[in-house]
Amino acid sequence: MVATVGAMAARELGGEGARRDARQAPTVARVVAAAARGRGSGLEGAHGVEDSAPNAGRSAQEAGGVDGSYLTETRFDQCAICPLSLNAVKDAGYERMTRVQEATLPIILQGKDVLAKAKTGTGKTVGFLLPAIEVLSALPRSTSINLLVMCPTRELANQVAAEARKLLKYHRSLGVQVVIGRTRLPQEQRSMQANPCQILVATPGRLKDHLENTPGFSNRIKGVKVLVLDEADRLLDMGFRRDIEKIIAFIPKERQTLLFSATVPEEVRQISHVAMRKDYEFVNTVQEGDEETHSQVNQTYMIAPLDLHFSILYDVLKKHVAEDAEYKVIVFCTTAMVTKLVAEVLSQLNLNIREIHSRKSQSARTKVSDEFRKSKGLILVSSDVSARGVDYPDVTLVIQVGLPADREQYIHRLGRTGRKGKEGQGILLLAPWEMHFLSTVNDLSISEAAAPSVDSSIQAVVNDAVGRVEMKSKESAYQAWLGYYNSTKTISRDKARLVRLAEEFSQSMGLAVPPAIPKLILRKMGLINVPGLRST
Ligand SMILES: Nc1ncnc2c1ncn2[C@@H]1O[C@H](COP(=O)(O)OP(=O)(O)OP(=O)(O)O)[C@@H](O)[C@H]1O
Numbered sequence: 380m381v382a383t384v385g386a387m388a389a390r391e392l393g394g395e396g397a398r399r400d401a402r403q404a405p406t407v408a409r410v411v412a413a414a415a416r417g418r419g420s421g422l423e424g425a426h427g428v429e430d431s432a433p434n435a436g437r438s439a440q441e442a443g444g445v446d447g448s449y450l451t452e453t454r455f456d457q458c459a460i461c462p463l464s465l466n467a468v469k470d471a472g473y474e475r476m477t478r479v480q481e482a483t484l485p486i487i488l489q490g491k492d493v494l495a496k497a498k499t500g501t502g503k504t505v506g507f508l509l510p511a512i513e514v515l516s517a518l519p520r521s522t523s524i525n526l527l528v529m530c531p532t533r534e535l536a537n538q539v540a541a542e543a544r545k546l547l548k549y550h551r552s553l554g555v556q557v558v559i560g561r562t563r564l565p566q567e568q569r570s571m572q573a574n575p576c577q578i579l580v581a582t583p584g585r586l587k588d589h590l591e592n593t594p595g596f597s598n599r600i601k602g603v604k605v606l607v608l609d610e611a612d613r614l615l616d617m618g619f620r621r622d623i624e625k626i627i628a629f630i631p632k633e634r635q636t637l638l639f640s641a642t643v644p645e646e647v648r649q650i651s652h653v654a655m656r657k658d659y660e661f662v663n664t665v666q667e668g669d670e671e672t673h674s675q676v677n678q679t680y681m682i683a684p685l686d687l688h689f690s691i692l693y694d695v696l697k698k699h700v701a702e703d704a705e706y707k708v709i710v711f712c713t714t715a716m717v718t719k720l721v722a723e724v725l726s727q728l729n730l731n732i733r734e735i736h737s738r739k740s741q742s743a744r745t746k747v748s749d750e751f752r753k754s755k756g757l758i759l760v761s762s763d764v765s766a767r768g769v770d771y772p773d774v775t776l777v778i779q780v781g782l783p784a785d786r787e788q789y790i791h792r793l794g795r796t797g798r799k800g801k802e803g804q805g806i807l808l809l810a811p812w813e814m815h816f817l818s819t820v821n822d823l824s825i826s827e828a829a830a831p832s833v834d835s836s837i838q839a840v841v842n843d844a845v846g847r848v849e850m851k852s853k854e855s856a857y858q859a860w861l862g863y864y865n866s867t868k869t870i871s872r873d874k875a876r877l878v879r880l881a882e883e884f885s886q887s888m889g890l891a892v893p894p895a896i897p898k899l900i901l902r903k904m905g906l907i908n909v910p911g912l913r914s915t
Contacts, residue, residue: 449501449800450475458484460513463549468509471545477502478664479639484510492636492659494611494651496643498673499794500770501664503639504542504609511605512546512553514635515577520552522575523602527630529623531613533559533582533741534748535768539609540580553577560585561741568593575599583614583622590629603630608654610767611638612647612787615654627654641794642671642787671790672823676797679828680807680817685880686887688780688808690833690841692721693728695806696758698831699776700730707751707774708758711792713781715762716859720852720888721780722760727844736762767791776804782867783807786819812880815869845889853885854894860884861896861912865904878911 453476455468476484479497486493487510497503511526518525528543530536536559543555554576558567567585571593579600581589589596606627608614614623636655640647643663651659665671672678683691692710700706710725712718715736722734733747744764751759752771759765766788774796783789789807796803807825809816817825833841861881865871870880885893895913906912 449477451478451481453481459488460484460509461516463516464509464512464546467546467548467550468505470548473505477506479503479662480506480509482662482664483507483637486660486662487511487635487637488513490514490635492638492655493662494638494643494648494655494659495662495664496640497664498671499641499791500673500798502799503641504539504768504770505546507607507609507637507639508539508543508546511607511637512543512550512578514605515553516550518577518604521577521602522599524577524579524599525602526578526605526607527586527600527603528578528580528607528609529583529586529614529626530580530609531582531619531767532764532769533561534744534764535609536580536582537745537748538768538770543578543580547578555580557581558585558589559741560588564588564592571596577602583619583626586626587622590626597629600629601631603634605635605637606630606654607637607639609639610791611640611651611654612642612644613640613767615647615650620650620653624653642790644787670823672793673797673800673803674824675800676793676803676805678793678805678807678823678825680809680825681828681830682809682811682814683830685810685883687830687833688810688887689721689724689845690838691808691830692778692780693725693730693841694831694833694837695778696725696730700758703775705755705773705775706758707755707771708776708778709765709771709774709792709795710758710760711766711777711779711783712760712762713863714856714859716852716855717781717863718760718762720848720856723848723852724841724844725758725760727847728841731757733757733759734761735759735764737764763788763792765795769795770798771795772798773801774798774803776806779805779807782809782813782816782864789816789820790823810880810883812870842889845887848888850894853888853890856888857881857885857890857894858896858900861906862900862904865906874906874909875911878909882911 454474455476456465458476478501479495480502483493483495483506487507495503495506497506515525528539530539536557540555540557547553547555554574555578556571556576558579558581560582567589590600608623613619638651638654648661681691696708699708710721712721715738718736719734719738722732726732733751735744735747747759748769751757755773763784777793777796779789779792783792793805796805806828861877864877864880870877882893893913895915898907898914901907901912901914
């Protein structure tokens with residue numbers, strides 16, 4: 380079955396890599412499951428993963444989410460995993476496999492490279508960790524790094540390491556370590572020396588630092604047997620690609636590589652050879668004709684001029700807080716400094732706000748992230764550091780203010796709600812001149828909602844709050860805003876228009892005259908001498 384599916388798909392892809400779609404993959408898992416139970420071929424019935432029939436008769440949530448498709452019928456104890464892992468899986472409270480886990484486990488255990496696409500919040504982390512740990516547990520004990528997991532953000536790296544620790548509970552001979560930026564390098568070096576672990580979870584920049592500066596590290600990494608790129612499309616895009624290529628050059632070619640993400644644009648398929656062998660398997664659990672987002676998440680967009688955005692945001696949040704005592708909201712903003720500004724304005728409005736972005740110290744980021752994970756009744760204002768992978772349970776609403784970087788980022792941000800089959804809500808708030816973004820998501824179930832009409836009393840309260848925010852925050856936000864939209868092709872083409880729009884943004888912060896920007900920065904942005912921009 381595996382060979383047949385692989386060969387068929389290899390033809391379809393011109394030999395570039397085999398593909399399994401939602402219908403085929405679980406059948407393979409059932410073969411393994413049935414074999415483990417010692418019963419026949421396991422092909423009878425062969426429901427595809429789109430088959431929600433197995434869940435009939437149970438409550439939707441119990442059956443694996445409101446859309447009934449989050450968990451499969453296959454239990455972990457039906458799979459070919461060792462008792463140590465199985466006990467840890469049980470302790471973690473996992474009984475049945477998610478679709479992506481069911482689909483990828485047998486293929487990874489066969490030693491194949493895998494590119495897996497599965498919707499947000501459907502257990503991809505266990506999907507790659509569990510079989511990778513199986514591979515490691517069969518190796519002789521060593522002080523080399525045998526499993527390297529790369530993640531695009533520090534929060535995600537910490538979270539993946541936490542999941543790995545759960546699964547390693549009974550594997551006394553295996554350990555996990557994290558190397559991420561912003562913590563002290565010597566501290567990480569000492570801890571790796573004192574306790575060399577077989578599993579390393581890392582962000583690309585810091586891993587490169589260790590390769591260049593930590594004695595013996597490049598030797599330890601030569602032991603890598605399994606490489607995982609979590610959020611693979613992000614790690615292979617231009618922001619990280621060079622670092623990833625450099626890192627891969629240090630790792631043995633003889634290894635297994637696993638690429639996982641909720642979004643796998645065609646370009647990623649094209650460049651996956653950077654990391655994977657040619658005969659990799661593409662496992663896509665998003666069935667044909669289905670959307671990449673969850674049907675149980677209600678998605679809307681609102682269009683309103685920039686000068687109303689703070690008031691609309693306040694109005695939407697106030698209503699949501701009043702309606703849902705267990706509210707837990709993430710507000711995504713375009714840049715770190717715009718995030719800071721929005722958090723300050725909303726704090727002035729007495730909402731229960733936390734703020735997270737790259738300009739915060741790592742200890743502050745970790746503290747806020749841990750708090751938000753555990754709490755309810757909180758609003759997290761965030762830059763894209765929380766866009767991908769971060770698993771905050773029970774987020775009730777995701778609001779995206781301004782243009783998302785691209786379609787993929789929109790999907791990942793939205794994916795912070797509606798995890799594990801739960802319900803959720805997403806709102807995208809755009810200015811009229813940002814509407815072109817909608818054409819990139821028009822295949823998703825996103826519909827227009829009327830922006831709430833803002834009465835003069837709300838407007839006055841919001842203006843007052845904006846007025847109390849420090850000038851420094853507004854200056855930094857203006858500069859960051861200009862930089863962000865200047866890097867957005869559709870908007871930066873016409874510099875005069877960009878400057879006009881930036882002025883609108885500055886007015887929305889209550890400024891009569893846009894702040895001046897240091898010449899050096901304007902030069903870096905390619906905006907020196909552009910009329911309408913003031914410099915210092
Ligand atoms: N088989 C399972 N049964 C129940 N819960 C599970 C199972 N596997 C994973 N989970 C839980 O599901 C949640 C989502 O998992 P995870 O963060 O790995 O999703 P993801 O698919 O990687 O999402 P994203 O695309 O946002 O990165 C986590 O809280 C995880 O502990």
